[in-house]
Amino acid sequence: MKKIFGSPSRYVQGMGVLKELSKYTNTLGKKPAIVVDPDIAEDMLKIVSESYSGDETKYYVEILGKNSPRICCEETFNLLRKNATKAECDMYVGIGGGTTLDVAKAAAHFEKAPMISCPTIAATDAPCSALSVVYHPNGVWDYHLFLDKNPNYVLVDEDVIVHAPLRYNLAGIPDALSTYYEAATANAANVDNFLGGKHTVISETIAQLCYDTIYAYGEQAASAFKVHAVTPAVEKVIEASTLLSGVGFESNQSAASHAIQNAMTAIPSSHDFFHGEKVTFGILGQLALEAWDDEEIDKYCKLCIHLGLPVTLAELGMDNLTDDEIMEMAKLACQEGETIHNTVVLVTPRVVFDAIKTADELGKQYKEKYSKII
Ligand SMILES: [Zn+2]
Structure with missing residues (x-):
């Protein structure tokens, strides 16, 4: 029986890790195309600029939704590919929520380029997975785009995440729990996972760990999110919502x-x-x-x-x-x-x-x- 487990090559979570972006892009190529959420673009680009010591010729920036729907749809990621190719970029970086990361991942997939996820909320499975959820331009779900590989790096800046609006980080909590509830039933049915193989022992364990972490620390983490504090409970819940859930759902099933x-x-x-x-x-x-x-x-x-x-x-x-x-x-x-x-x-x-x-x-x-x- 073929079993498959997928994960990003490296997961980095901590305070201020987005400031290290240039260190990671330098290991992958020469010039990143950075797609960023419009709502947080100013603050995030300040950090990016600091990381590249103010040399903006070293990267290309696209604000999500500026010239295409603010949705992960074909029009949006194809425009990013076109612009990034024109700017001679050789890798993609997504900074933002699930939509932005899915757009960057889809573009990197079609261009066969490396990709770095920088989630700014702990609310989705997008940062770690090899999947982009594609919608119609009107916002209705269209299809799952299965990617050849998971992101090369996932940089989770805790300081950025706890400063996101509370509602986003709270929304990540049930999404993380779904990893367990869905894995339990899908594994009982012995279906293939998102990667086209059966689940492994570790993927099953990850789903359980995700569940245990959320129920043990979810409420206290929510209180800390509310006051923009980073506590050990917040660190655990961010990891559960981002890494355990992200890896857990695709190596099990929804x-x-x-x-x-x-x-x-x-x-x-x-x-x-x-x-x-x-x-x-x-x-x-x-x-x-x-x-x-x-x-x-x-x-x-x-x-x-x-x-x-x-x-x-x-x-x-x-x-x-x-x-x-x-x-x-x-x-x-x-x-x-x-x-x-x-x-x-x-x-x-x-x-x-x-x-x-x-x-x-x-x-x-x-x-x-x-x-x-x-
Ligand atoms: Zn989800």
């Missing part, structure tokens, strides 16, 4: 949690919510779909509600959905190729519709029991 989040992207009102926030509800849908026990659902809802994460459709801007619209969502979640089929239970649109309705009701009930503490 399942219903992400398929439900993908289906939600077809509903325009959900676009105001982050990936991890939609995954929060997606996990609850998966727990209902697969009949995880009441104790697990209680544990999960308690943490999410304490952190103010959305466990109901209403909290995700979908309070007025009709049953027909929920059925449409269920059908989308069940479309061919979706990860919802990586499970041991029978999946049909009707079953998923019932799970979504039940998850919504569970969320409402647990909101009576627990309240937000962050």
Whole structure:
């Protein structure tokens, strides 16, 4: 049986590591194309400029979304490739959230160039994985682009991350938990992982470690994120959300949690919510779909509600959905190729519709029991 485990070549996490960017790009080539989130471009480019001692001829900068949709879509990464080639760049660096990193990874993949991920939030699996999630220019999920390799370096600057808006770092917490819930069911079903092989012992262990770390330190890390503090709990949660989750999901598999989040992207009102926030509800849908026990659902809802994460459709801007619209969502979640089929239970649109309705009701009930503490 072929087993495959993937990971970035090197993962560096610490205070101020973005200032060392030039040291890492110098090991890979001559000139990086740096794509950066527009909201943080000024601050990040100051750090980059410091790293290159003010010599801006040594790198090319593209602000995400300046001349193309601010989305990881073909138009955006093809424009980056064109501009980077014109500027004679030989590697790509992404500085920002999941979208920016996915754009840089996709461009590097097609150009067969090295790539460095510099996440500025601990909210997605994008930094470490060999996958870019591609959307239509209107923001609706399109397909998974599987890349030949994981990033060469992942530079996680803790100082940058704790200064991101709290909501981003909180959204990374359920996304990290989904790594465990989805791996558990996908591995039980013995499906191939994202890398085209079976899971290894270490990938299974990583998923478990991700779960243990988040439940042990998630709440105290959230408090520290709120006041922009770096504590040992924050360091552990950043590692869980970025490295353990990033490596864990692709060397195991995704399942219903992400398929439900993908289906939600077809509903325009959900676009105001982050990936991890939609995954929060997606996990609850998966727990209902697969009949995880009441104790697990209680544990999960308690943490999410304490952190103010959305466990109901209403909290995700979908309070007025009709049953027909929920059925449409269920059908989308069940479309061919979706990860919802990586499970041991029978999946049909009707079953998923019932799970979504039940998850919504569970969320409402647990909101009576627990309240937000962050
Ligand atoms: Zn995710």
